[in-house]
Amino acid sequence: MNLSEHSSILIVVVPLIASFLNVFIGLWRRSLCYPLFLLALVICGFLSIDLIQNIINNGTIRYKLGGWMPPWGIEYVVDHLNAYVILIVSFISLLVAIYSKRSLEKELEESKLPYFYSTYLLLVTGLLGITVTGDIFNLFVFLEIASLAGYALIAIGENRSVLASFNYIIMGTIGACFYLLGVGYIYIITGSLNMLDIAQLLPKLYESKVTLAAFAFLVVGVAIKIALFPLHRWLPDAYTYAPSAVSVLASATMTKVGIYVLIRISFTIFEPNFSKDIIPAGTILVWWSTIAIIFGSILALGQIDFKRTLSYILIAEVGYMVLGVNLGNKEGFIGAVLHILNDALMIACLFMVTGGIYYYLKSRNIEDFVGLNKKMPLSMASFSIVALSMIGIPPTAGFFSKWYLIIGAIKAEQWIAVIALLFSSLVNAIIFFRILEKIYFKKGNSTKDINVKEVPVSMLIPILILATSVILVGLFSGKIISSIIQFTVPGGF
Amino acid sequence: MIRLIEDLHIQFVCRIMVPLIQFFALYVIAHGHYSPGGGFQGGCILGASFILMMIAYDIEYVKKRFPEKFNTFMVAFGVFLYAAIGALCLILGAEYLNYGILHKILPADPVKVRALGTLGIEIGVGITVSAVMLSIFLNLSTFGKHEKSEV
Numbered sequence: 001m002n003l004s005e006h007s008s009i010l011i012v013v014v015p016l017i018a019s020f021l022n023v024f025i026g027l028w029r030r031s032l033c034y035p036l037f038l039l040a041l042v043i044c045g046f047l048s049i050d051l052i053q054n055i056i057n058n059g060t061i062r063y064k065l066g067g068w069m070p071p072w073g074i075e076y077v078v079d080h081l082n083a084y085v086i087l088i089v090s091f092i093s094l095l096v097a098i099y100s101k102r103s104l105e106k107e108l109e110e111s112k113l114p115y116f117y118s119t120y121l122l123l124v125t126g127l128l129g130i131t132v133t134g135d136i137f138n139l140f141v142f143l144e145i146a147s148l149a150g151y152a153l154i155a156i157g158e159n160r161s162v163l164a165s166f167n168y169i170i171m172g173t174i175g176a177c178f179y180l181l182g183v184g185y186i187y188i189i190t191g192s193l194n195m196l197d198i199a200q201l202l203p204k205l206y207e208s209k210v211t212l213a214a215f216a217f218l219v220v221g222v223a224i225k226i227a228l229f230p231l232h233r234w235l236p237d238a239y240t241y242a243p244s245a246v247s248v249l250a251s252a253t254m255t256k257v258g259i260y261v262l263i264r265i266s267f268t269i270f271e272p273n274f275s276k277d278i279i280p281a282g283t284i285l286v287w288w289s290t291i292a293i294i295f296g297s298i299l300a301l302g303q304i305d306f307k308r309t310l311s312y313i314l315i316a317e318v319g320y321m322v323l324g325v326n327l328g329n330k331e332g333f334i335g336a337v338l339h340i341l342n343d344a345l346m347i348a349c350l351f352m353v354t355g356g357i358y359y360y361l362k363s364r365n366i367e368d369f370v371g372l373n374k375k376m377p378l379s380m381a382s383f384s385i386v387a388l389s390m391i392g393i394p395p396t397a398g399f400f401s402k403w404y405l406i407i408g409a410i411k412a413e414q415w416i417a418v419i420a421l422l423f424s425s426l427v428n429a430i431i432f433f434r435i436l437e438k439i440y441f442k443k444g445n446s447t448k449d450i451n452v453k454e455v456p457v458s459m460l461i462p463i464l465i466l467a468t469s470v471i472l473v474g475l476f477s478g479k480i481i482s483s484i485i486q487f488t489v490p491g492g493f
Numbered sequence: 494m495i496r497l498i499e500d501l502h503i504q505f506v507c508r509i510m511v512p513l514i515q516f517f518a519l520y521v522i523a524h525g526h527y528s529p530g531g532g533f534q535g536g537c538i539l540g541a542s543f544i545l546m547m548i549a550y551d552i553e554y555v556k557k558r559f560p561e562k563f564n565t566f567m568v569a570f571g572v573f574l575y576a577a578i579g580a581l582c583l584i585l586g587a588e589y590l591n592y593g594i595l596h597k598i599l600p601a602d603p604v605k606v607r608a609l610g611t612l613g614i615e616i617g618v619g620i621t622v623s624a625v626m627l628s629i630f631l632n633l634s635t636f637g638k639h640e641k642s643e644v
Contacts, residue, residue: 013589016576020569024570065590066588067593
């Protein structure tokens with residue numbers, strides 16, 4: 001068996017099998033669950049590195065599932081964009097797995113841990129499956145696996161998490177149904193489910209009303225899943241009340257994978273000029289996301305609970321990426337794809353630090369963060385780096401993607417979008433400098449005399465790795481763009 | 494909450510019906526790829542037979558025959574069977590879920606082996622679906638407590 005030939009399927013199968021093995025082992029020896037869980041994610045990490053190297057050297061990988069020829073069988077297609085998102089998902093999920101060990105000990109009963117690990121692995125399976133598949137119905141199946149695992153993981157949090165998860169189920173199911181309806185319409189008119197096959201068959205049918213309905217259903221369905229502005233209501237509650245580790249994983253990977261699906265729909269299944277010339281979907285989404293940026297930023301400013309602040313910032317960040325994808329030029333698209341990586345790193349790090357503060361302090365209230373720099377110096381240093389990146393200060397990663405996005409918006413002459421991007425940076429500056437002032441400069445010790453200290457090493461290491469990679473990605477962003485991202489730009493830009 | 498009501502008629506009918514339902518469920522699973530049916534449908538019918546037993550007798554009565562730990566094991570085992578048969582094809586050198594390659598370890602020709610591979614997967618799906626049906630019913634009827642009902 002040649003391993004790298006099969007790496008695109010193995011990356012889905014390994015977490016899937018490990019998730020069921022975890023249940024068996026959990027019934028027998030509970031202490032062996034965590035090592036198995038970690039091992040599966042480490043293997044995923046290696047496979048994703050193998051995949052991206054393979055693609056940089058040899059180009060697109062196509063894999064026939066079950067030996068059936070496409071377009072009849074399911075085909076897995078991995079190109080630069082897939083490999084890039086797979087690398088992000090497996091890297092973040094490995095770091096969160098390391099982080100989760102200690103944080104879960106305080107937030108979950110020990111008897112439930114094996115089930116947590118297997119649900120976590122199912123979520124990772126779903127997310128990786130969405131990214132590797134080249135079949136729109138298979139994508140729906142993985143979307144449901146990821147969402148169902150996500151609902152379960154969110155519901156095991158604090159008291160109110162059950163209600164939050166229920167709201168998420170309702171919204172998420174509507175989103176999935178819309179997506180499925182879109183797939184159904186496409187299947188009715190083309191008779192195919194393979195993305196590349198559909199891309200060849202569809203252009204003759206662009207004038208058909210069915211095609212327009214299919215496109216609308218697909219885009220709105222995915223917009224619910226990524227919480228784009230008017231459809232975002234489920235997100236803040238779900239991510240605020242979920243356990244810390246789940247918030248990190250969900251916020252850093254689920255929305256990014258959703259953006260990936262949006263890119264696939266707009267530029268692979270449909271040709272880029274469809275959403276520009278035939279219906280003004282690109283323009284509508286630009287306006288939609290501009291409102292998302294402004295709205296998310298303003299609401300983030302008004303929150304007391306820091307996790308909720310981050311959730312609203314995430315809504316604004318989703319706006320950034322959707323904006324960049326739909327600007328219709330190369331700079332905007334590169335900015336959006338680069339921002340998928342940057343935002344995953346930054347949001348994951350911020351949620352991890354919040355979880356770390358909550359670990360001893362038992363509070364996420366911004367007012368309680370006073371004087372934390374003396375007690376948790378390393379976490380707070382990482383927090384500061386990422387905060388600067390969120391604002392967009394040059395050597396950090398956040399600057400570069402914002403730079404590309406603003407250039408793209410100027411080129412597309414979307415002046416309101418430019419203003420929204422600058423406005424959002426300013427609001428981020430207010431939010432984070434206000435917190436940094438509390439952490440570093442404000443006198444007094446309001447940490448309630450609780451014995452707050454630096455978080456355990458296994459939680460600290462992922463935070464430090466993410467903070468370092470925020471700087472490294474910033475420094476090497478030119479290299480990342482020239483070796484991977486420039487190949488993801490669809491033709492015609 | 495399900496209380497035990499000793500009703501001879503219900504229990505008697507249930508005693509006759511359950512084996513028939515289970516037998517039909519196995520038929521639907523096994524005959525799935527020649528006629529309408531398959532793992533999911535057969536699994537549903539199999540799960541329904543256990544639920545009928547719970548309604549006619551008592552939760553404890555079913556739990557004695559089908560312990561909860563065993564049920565949890567079965568939920569994962571069915572899907573594991575699915576994934577493992579696929580992975581077995583991978584190990585033998587073909588694509589994932591390409592059952593034709595199983596003729597290397599099974600004494601039959603590739604075409605027959607492909608049908609057998611599908612049957613293995615249908616059985617896996619059936620096991621998981623019936624176990625999940627049971628566990629959903631158990632959770633709903635005891636408000637998630639899985640305890641002995643108040644008789």
